[in-house]
Amino acid sequence: MWQSAVKARRVFGRPKVGGVYTAAFFQNEAQFVDALRAARADAQAELFRRHHVRVAEVLERVLGPDDDLPDLVQEVFVRAIAGAPRFRGTTEALEAWLVKIAIHTARGLIRKRRVWRRFFSMAESPPDVASPGMATHEQIEAVRRTYAIFDRLPTNERVALTLEMIDEMPLLEIAESCGVSRSTIKRTLHRARQRFRTLVELDPALRDLSGGGAP
Amino acid sequence: MNSGESQLAKIVRESLRAMRPERPVEPAIREVIERGRAARSRRRVLAWGAKGMTFAAAAAAALVLYGPFGSKIQFTVGPEEDLGIENSFIGSELTAATPLHFSDGTAIDLLPGTRARVASLGRRGANLNLETGHLHADVVHKRMADWSIGAGPYTVRVIGTEFDVFWNPDSEELEVDVRRGLVKVTGPALTDDQSVAARQRLTVAARERNATLSPFDPDARVEAPAEPAPAEPAEHAEPNASAHESSELASPWVALAKRGEYQKALDAVQRTGFDAVMQSSSASELLRLSDVARMGGQPARAAEILHVTRRRFPRTDAASVAAYTLGVTAFDQAGSYAEAAKWFGVYLRERPSGPLAAEAMGRLMEAYDRLGRRDKAEATARKYLSLYPNGAHKDVANRLTSR
16 A cells, blocks of 8 residues: 555656645734735635635736647736746735736747747638637627737737726826836827727628617 | 636636636646655756866766765655655555555555654654554664654653554554564653664553553564544444455455555456456455555546445445545546535445544545635535644644634
């Protein structure tokens, strides 16, 4: 029944993770942040449990439905875990910090995909919706067409506008999350809205959905 | 934004929500932690590179020569030998022991129903916290080895030996049975370090502040039962238990499952036909089969078997254990806390003072907390603290009642 030392050493070479993660609880929030900085697995698991829904929501709203979303959520947390020893805030600041990382990750992905498309002369195509879940055909179509328009905006404008329009993030928070000043984000959003309206006018289905574009 | 854009944004938001598939949380957590570790390792390698190839070569040589002696001990969990994580809780299966294997050759078995945590790993040993239950340890004797087992207020220090520790947090009773070697136990009701030598048993009742050291015959101890003891025997006991026991011995998949060969056991069941096995097996066999299916990577099949157990053996202990196990599976594997709360509630209604009632109530409280149902979480926490003031979930309950 008991494993020999030789066998025990052999199995540690495998890059496999398991174990049973049950809830990690900390005496107080400061202890949780300290554990996170010290790269403790239970704190990392707790960070994911607490904030994965919000991170996924931000990524989804900026990028639209995306098959890579689960991977991207993980990527955000992997980056956060790597940067945790340098995190100097309290638990209240953790979500904002993760949202900032999520936006940075999403922006990087949008740029990378654009370069890729340009490099291979690929046509700008509306995003595919592969995981429709419980959505109706009309809902899928509305999302597909809206994100096809977001896809045609410059990256910074797209990120700012999706955060304002779809995520309903307050202006100051958008500025902080994007790492720019309030006046810069105001200008960016102004330009983004104008472009978006023009493009919606060219899509009859979206024009109907948005009430004919009436101000 | 004008009103038309707000309307469009609302449609898009709702559509995205409807399109979002349910994803289990726990596998993602494991992957994030593993990816985080891999990223850290990569960064370390890059840092070495920056300091120069000579240094890296020297470090690599040093690692080859001294690595195994200078690095922390690692461990695996379960028969599948999944890499264990320091400071995470490990709960053994209800019907089977969970083995922990450490890189120095030390082996620790968590017997059924036991909850423990590998609190810290060092170069010369590890510190385990036995939350509740029974563990069997076979610690490899090495010079300067540093192993300890915490059980409530007690600490069992070990250098190299084979022993068992039983800890019941509700009655605050500790028992240490030493088969080989020597251990030292510290804690309430003990003066200084209490040595327990080979073939000795230390029994401590913390509340009565009573400790006794008695002879112990390692050959006489019967292995802990593989099935949880029934809480309400007579009318709830499964009929023809002995007949089922003999049929269990006759089933080839049971022998394979007992050896931890889950895939082979599943193959054997497949050959006979799952439906036939599910209809002919005893309640205890069905519970074991669900464990086998879960460990063999077939969680949906495991759930199906548990539902069959409840249908075929209503109002038995096995039906209640199946309800509890459905709750644990929903909680730990699917992250479906509403489903988990439902099944823990079923168990508590069926067996309010059953052997798993404390754990079911603790988990129910956690499930409500995860669902954001603060009132229910707090009410369950108060009930938990009144019934199990020293239970394994007391810290969570205190947190929920104090906020």
